[in-house]
Amino acid sequence: MQPKFQRRVLIGVGGGIAAYKVCEVVSTLFKQGIEIRVILTNSAQQFVTPLTFATLSRHRAYTDDDFWLSYNPRPLHIELGEWADIFLIAPLTANTTAKLAQGMADNLLTNTVLASKCPILLAPAMNTDMWEQVAVQRNWQTLLTDQRYHSIDTTSGLLACDRVGKGRMAEPKEIVSYIQSLLHTFGKRDLVGKNILISAGGTREFLDPVRFIGNPSTGKMGLSLAVSALHRGANVTLVHGVSSLQVPPEIKAIPIVTAEEMRQVMLQELPNYDVIIMSAAVADMKPRDYNPEKLPKKALPENLALAPVPDIISELASHKQPHQKLIGFAAQTGDIVTPALDKLHRKNLDAIIANPVDKQDSGFGSDNNQAMYIDKNNQIEIPSCSKLEMAHHIFDIINHHLIHHN
Structure with missing residues (x-):
């Protein structure tokens, strides 16, 4: 029997090995009765297929190929941006961080960000040296000045490159917990300064x-x-x-x-x-x-x-x-x-x-x-x-x- 959906979460998947963790996020949210839509960047498809996310979310997953199809009754990025209650981007790559910080829109994911008004949760993941680059940290801090963006910081551990250091994406349980919070508060930060x-x-x-x-x-x-x-x-x-x-x-x-x-x-x-x-x-x-x-x-x-x-x-x-x-x-x-x-x-x-x-x-x-x-x-x-x-x-x-x- 299909669950009765009460909330809608849009998930943008970036190109990184941590994309496999997002599969558990999608599965968990669906079991909790949350309706899911997934956007994959071209790089993300090198790690996890659209079919995987379509199966887990019970809905087709979108790629840049869908962005340019003429049969969409309305522009797809507008439709998805208006549809979402919460928008998760995970893993957030250095490339997408830079694009968002500059307000760029050159693919379905970044266009949908600009076409949406809901809270956006960012879960970055990358190699330690990449994460600690001055330019990456500058872009990251620029994003955090925007009240729309909420963040789960990277953690330390063994990375896919065999480096031990900061840059691991947060675990699915922590991401799901933050999404649950945002679905309750819709992004309000009423305890800032407390x-x-x-x-x-x-x-x-x-x-x-x-x-x-x-x-x-x-x-x-x-x-x-x-x-x-x-x-x-x-x-x-x-x-x-x-x-x-x-x-x-x-x-x-x-x-x-x-x-x-x-x-x-x-x-x-x-x-x-x-x-x-x-x-x-x-x-x-x-x-x-x-x-x-x-x-x-x-x-x-x-x-x-x-x-x-x-x-x-x-x-x-x-x-x-x-x-x-x-x-x-x-x-x-x-x-x-x-x-x-x-x-x-x-x-x-x-x-x-x-x-x-x-x-x-x-x-x-x-x-x-x-x-x-x-x-x-x-x-x-x-x-x-x-x-x-x-x-x-x-x-x-x-x-x-x-x-x-x-």
Whole structure:
């Protein structure tokens, strides 16, 4: 059965080996119910065929040969430019970068750029020496002065030329995530100039080197908050517990293990931020005594003595300045609102996000979530959605009720 399309993404594929990664981008977006059109430059066809993208997108892929056909009812570049909600160019080559920076239009891809008004996401990829050329960086920086252009910077690693260095195109998962953000915001950068501090994941409180008290938190919600803030233009720092999640290089990541480590980092970083979001699942108690060597099983206590862990968010609330906004999270079962309201007032928070962890496809480890945003004057339900989408809903609400309300 054909999916019900709700959004339209146009993808321009440049001539580079990284074009193979765009196949996964197209496949993933199609499975998410997004309608896809693909333009290939002549060079791109040396790496991936139009048939491949036509098969993955369930629609013919366009080349420069189509550009000059007379049977198009309207000019093809005009039709495609008006059709797109979001325009991705990946891999962006040095050649296309130069053309876009100068406003040139000598093929279907560059003509469609000039005929469109939607946000454009750029994912460059090239050899390290090419990427670091003064002329290439000048053209790249020129592009970034245009508010239409959003960018995913290159990463470092082993390149197809066997060079190890900067120039790798971002991975498909990161590109898809950015497209999802743009489909929500349509390119608005309403957090530019804001510094946002986010905690994520669970903490571990050790009994000995191999045993600890912990929780199932994976940090997915906190990372989604960090990524959504980044895509909206903020400067973001993520303080996170032990996790296998990949943090984009544009986000300052500070790993911690214990609640005390998180406490020290959060208090140290606090003065530099406008918005602080404590989405981490911090331990409430820890073993009273730590053993530096592994305890044999027979030596484990039948009754484990516990000690309280410092209340990080209350301490942050007591130190924050009037212009700073502090938002907490409350993972609950059953009634999620009543305990969240109590936490909001008792800990002097500006807002709290209450989310259920006892519902299917929600809470710890899930890719989706649902929640109730609560502040002193509002209760706003956020229905079940992906965690990235929920993060954007949270920032929509925070922007309206906290950041710009005053």
